[in-house]
Amino acid sequence: MGIILLTKKKRNFKQAALYTGTILAGLLYMSCSKKFSESQTFFNLPVDKTMHDLLAGYDTDGDKKITKDDAPQKDYYMVSTKGDTVIIRNTYYLSNLLQELAIAHEEQHDSLRISLSRIQEPPAERISRRIRTHFWDDLTRTIDEEGLNRITEDEKMHDSHQRIYVPYHDSTGIEYFLELQKRRRNLEVVILPPVISAEYVRSINTRPGILSLKIENGKGVPFVVPGGRFNEMYGWDSYFEGKGLIIDGRLELAKAMVDNFCYQVKYYGKILNANRSYYLTRTQPPFLSSFIREVYEATPARERSNEWLAHSLSMAIKEYKEVWMDCKRYTPETGLNRYYAGGLGIPPETEPGHFRSILQEYADKYNLSVLTFEERYKSGEIKDAELDRYFVHDRTLRESGHDTTWRLDNVAADLNCVDLNSLLYKYEKDFEYLIDTYFKGDYTAENGESYTTAYWHEKAATRRMKMKQYLWDAEKQCFFDYNIKTEKLTDFMSATNFFPLWAGLCTEDEAESLVSIMMTELKAQGGILASSKASTIKYATNDVQRQWDYPNGWAPHQMLLWKGLLDYGYESEAREMIYRWLWTITQNAVDYNGTIPEKYDVVNSTHKVYAEYGNVGTEFAYITKSGFGWMNASYQYGLSLLPEDYVHKLDNLEKPEEVFGRQ
Template sequence: MFFDLPIDTTMQELLAGYDTDGDKRITKDDAPVNKDYRMVSTDGHTVILRNTYYISNLLQELAIAKDGTAPTLHISLCQIQEPPAERISRRIRTQFWDDLTRTIDEEGINRIAGDEKMHDNVQRIYVPYNDSVGIAYFKDVQTRMPKLDVVVLPKDITSDYVKSINDKPGILSLKIENGKGVPFVVPGGRFNEMYGWDSYFEGIGLLLDGRVDLAKAMVDNFCYQIKYYGKILNANRSYYLTRTQPPFLSSFIREVNDAMPVKDPKWLAESLAIAIQEYETVWMGGKRYTSNTGLNRYYADGIGIPPETEPGHFKELLQEYTDKYKLTELEFEQAYKDGTIKDAELDRYFVHDRTLRESGHDTSWRLDNVAADLNCVDVNSLLYKYEKDFEYLIATYFKDGFTGVDGKTYTPQYWAEKADTRKNLMHKYMWDENTHGYFDYNQRTGKRSDFMSATNFFPLWAGLASKEEAAQMVPQLMHELKAQGGFTGSSKASLDKYATGNVQRQWDYPNGWAPHQMVLWKGLIDYGFETEAREMIYRWLWTITQNAVDYNGTIPEKYDVVNATHKVYAEYGNVGTDFAYITRSGFGWMNASYQYGMSLLGDDYIKKLDNLERPESIFKE
């Protein structure tokens, strides 16, 4: 059954009758004037829509059609009544990835270099001093875009230099190839640049949806960053030049290589060499390596208050110092920024704060004012995975040994020994025999943390835990972090113990995040806990699906998984919830988690998902 609907008139009718709160969306929070919406099909049959989900679907399809030139939408009833899980997955596959794709080149630069993060209203791009291709390209673009400010970075990018350009924000160039920018996927919303660990998780979704070339392109941009900026960046903005993110490059390379229909030995060799370079220089060759334990930590360089934070973010913290120096908050911030006031205690706090942001977990009470002192379970698990991936890739594809960027020859045995050493050290410092789990180790105080976090279980994903350890860890995981809508970022007990004041950190209880879900699902499956994995996959996908059905297709950055809602008010709110008529892109790693979960769940549970069967009706305690 088909309908030909005048686009503008029908949209006006729907908004007038069903969008009672005026947000240009039709959700379960609206109180419709008339619950029945009547449509006449092309063959003269009358159909009545009573379901909020169907009516909001119609509004969304009208909004898509409005982008075109035709005044009428031709649509089938099946499209309007598309089952929700299939609809979400289809839109991710056919629409969301494309809308989230960007390039740093003449065609794509306006969308990024002109956004709200350029607060001085200058379209500014920074290019590495030794990227001759990039410099020539953007200098040429500048002749046609006179408002574009092309800045060549110095050879030595120090913390002082980065501080000096904080009031001159700009986008950092990425790889130019064949006269075009190599594409990448952004998270969405206000995040309009290429992020570190987001990109790996987005890549999982891209590979599932057959977008191998786009996933490969993102690996290429990571390799460019290591080659020209010395690290995979927190994101390619000028104020992130001193900060990296959780290391997932070896996994990304390996999974893209596995997905290639035709293998590219040259690409694999070049990518692997640069990944080894990152391992040796970023993680093992500086402050991120702690010689007293032989393990690693996050440690971000930089000076002062992180410039990307929103005004007032540190208000509670800085109040103590404004009182101490008898200045207003604005006066103190300016004096601290220009060096008139020096305070070692505050300096150290911001070392921890920048490091917390490098970890990707910005912010969490687990890391507050202590991040730079911790050998974290997550980063060491990820580096163990690097070592095992390097061992596998060299043994499989480079049987005569592998020569790195530094000219050193690497063998599988070399990496196997590295991995074994790290595994033993993690067990020595991080494994707690009483609680039967891995915990962050404070290498400065010599004490193990007792903070219960989703990151404590990364050894399952990395394959580091023994079978006996996994058997002890999984019951703890399911007891401490399982919630109605998925895994929480931390336990309630840890939140109650460590939180101070009224500040809710967004990576803590009751919130759940896509990367944690995806890591934990894989860890459970790899160790044979398929039943637990299936339950948690379903709980997470049900949360996404139910919220999308109730709230006009909303797919946000994160969820309150205890209450299974996207209405999260911790710190930065919830990116991806602010749109009119229809979400065009969802949110990057949330999209990927949906596709990944759908690939693991099985048809029987997808049918239950389409029927919005609540988890508690399926999984008995």
């Protein structure tokens, strides 16, 4: 399908060239008329009527989108302001038109003046522009009077209250929200106890609420949410979103997110899984040192604040020591780390019935109905050590960010994971670098403790040695997670096994082996797989498709491993994997009305993912307003790394096999 251009004087279909294979072919003119100028062609369209006509003629499945799944039965004619008649027969162009009309409708315009060039906007350019000019703004939130409604009135609150929990020691936040409570009858402000226990967190599970973030100058410090039902500030999502923000010139927003992370460390004792009350005992993969470093070094030298860096570094060191080293997340028998989430009982954020099959086994054991058993277990009336341990593993799996994967199923808390230890190695190297570069090799944290460059150099070297000792499989020449209970390496092939490339802890020989394995085991048509097919089949105990496993691919894995490949000099491999991922995003956006979701099936290069939690970001009418946070970032990051000729190939939707050959 393409677009045919006709003059209103003569409609000569024989002389109108048709779509010839690329998305942009089809801007044509009649030999009998003057040359058609795309840049000077505009249309004045009545918004509501045009939207109605488009949907009536082209949205044949009634989902309020124009996609490749629709089966339009007629051409769509438009007359330009100069009198030229245009016929649009291309799903991508029609969906672009619908999206632009939806924006005008949202802004309450009766008519839309639109150029043909906007309708025909090259897809990579359009996706990137929408991310830069629309998506980040739509995903931005604040926890204050202005921003409270957008978060507290979502489906996760469960009642009519706007409930906000404020840390015991945050006098600024307490004063602000108590004053606000006087003006808002349905606002319930709860001041958290000075020590937050697992028992306390369980006691408030029936009264869910938002956890406050930083208030500065009478306003909430802004942050970006992932999108869809994820309407709060998440841990590792925020780092990847921050990379996209920096690329798009939104440095102040990225810096604000670092400030909110530092607030969380100071007042909640950790970077939270997300700022909801039921996440008080759970963190996520650590990226604060990288976030600080990248924000600071993206800041023009004349605008850098040594005071900001000193405070942020102090909070990152506090997180490193208290969250990861001086608690159960450190395993002294190996000198390495594990994820280990606190809390009691069933993770309250899960959907009703999510654990029904597990709970049924224990309900039978106690001769109770499953619903009765669940309620009595949730309240603490029934205690079962075996089931408790299962939920320690489950909460820990969620803390890892990989919820869920067969790699961590019922074993997460027993693993020294490759990804986590790579991230903590990066912390140690970042601390070494920042102290050496900006504090002349000697730094005193806010608690009075002093640190030298040499101190962190030694920490990193020790961790690298321990990782080689416990996590490196000499026979397979690859890193794997280590089970501290069985004292054996696992053999699960996951994208996380290759995080050492990103952290920079590999030797050249190790990197060569890792790259070869990754490109063999995890390369798919649409990007890097979250796990290999063989490992997923081997460890699956039922037919539930875990979303962090084959055949799916995720933005954070792509972004980390692209950088790892580039840092070790594997430019051609990096270029290929970047292209494959961006092509998947671009092709799906072109075919499905601009859809940019949470994840993809990268084997089939589709957003139609059949996993346990579906795919956030695919349910919208007319136009996606926000895409999905780290997916947006991966697009901008990938484009920033891709040579211009490959961006042109993206615009033409050249398939990976056409660019790189068959796998």
